[in-house]
Amino acid sequence: DTGVSQDPRHKITKRGQNVTFRCDPISEHNRLYWYRQTLGQGPEFLTYFQNEAQLEKSRLLSDRFSAERPKGSFSTLEIQRTEQGDSAMYLCASSLGAGTRLPYQETQYFGPGTRLLVL
Amino acid sequence: KQEVTQIPAALSVPEGENLVLNCSFTDSAIYNLQWFRQDPGKGLTSLLLIQSSQREQTSGRLNASLDKSSGRSTLYIAASQPGDSATYLCAVRGAGGTSYGKLTFGQGTILTVHP
Numbered sequence: 001d002t003g004v005s006q007d008p009r010h011k012i013t014k015r016g017q018n019v020t021f022r023c024d025p026i027s028e029h030n031r032l033y034w035y036r037q038t039l040g041q042g043p044e045f046l047t048y049f050q051n052e053a054q055l056e057k058s059r060l061l062s063d064r065f066s067a068e069r070p071k072g073s074f075s076t077l078e079i080q081r082t083e084q085g086d087s088a089m090y091l092c093a094s095s096l097g098a099g100t101r102l103p104y105q106e107t108q109y110f111g112p113g114t115r116l117l118v119l
Numbered sequence: 120k121q122e123v124t125q126i127p128a129a130l131s132v133p134e135g136e137n138l139v140l141n142c143s144f145t146d147s148a149i150y151n152l153q154w155f156r157q158d159p160g161k162g163l164t165s166l167l168l169i170q171s172s173q174r175e176q177t178s179g180r181l182n183a184s185l186d187k188s189s190g191r192s193t194l195y196i197a198a199s200q201p202g203d204s205a206t207y208l209c210a211v212r213g214a215g216g217t218s219y220g221k222l223t224f225g226q227g228t229i230l231t232v233h234p
Contacts, residue, residue: 004162033221033222040226041226042123042208042210042224042226042227043163043208043222043224044224045222045223048221056221058221091162091163093163106151106168106212107153107165107168108153108165108222109165110155110162110164111162112161112162113161115160
């Protein structure tokens with residue numbers, strides 16, 4: 001396994017601009033998660049995919065946020081009209097779930113994150 | 120709504136000490152609990168995962184226990200080393216309903232081990 005990769009690692013943008021982040025999960029992992037982490041806090045769940053289906057979205061994911069996983073492999077997270085409050089570390093994780101059964105012995109593997117700064 | 124709390128928020132110890140990090144959660148309906156390590160500016164590294172039916176897990180100098188009924192977990196680090204310095208996060212995976220896909224994290228314990 002090459003691990004979960006995220007691109008870019010750092011992004012500085014001006015308020016009002018759109019940004020897009022990419023996550024490549026561990027190959028064959030069918031589940032993919034996005035989290036957001038602000039300074040001094042633990043990560044907060046944003047959304048979750050099983051294969052290409054987006055199964056859960058947090059209330060934190062406002063209308064300006066959209067996530068896709070078109071072929072059940074990599075995923076993108078887009079933020080439109082960025083605000084200073086969007087500045088955070090955006091983390092992606094993947095796991096291997098056993099079909100539709102709820103996995104009780106499932107480890108989520110995290111990528112290095114994308115650090116976003118909105119000026 | 121599940122809430123996870125970690126105590127202490129920060130801990131500084133001399134090298135060689137044994138130490139305990141605490142994690143508590145409000146909803147005992149969980150599938151599992153994970154302990155992670157996070158180095159500054161980096162992603163998370165999974166240390167231990169305890170299923171809800173288990174009481175503890177061990178990996179090297181790390182031992183994690185789980186008391187689901189009381190909503191508590193502890194991470195025990197034996198013979199601490201400077202390389203153990205990092206933020207330690209615990210996270211629970213909720214059981215059923217709409218929460219089964221996500222982890223709920225505590226705010227972390229910042230550990231510093233000085234030589």
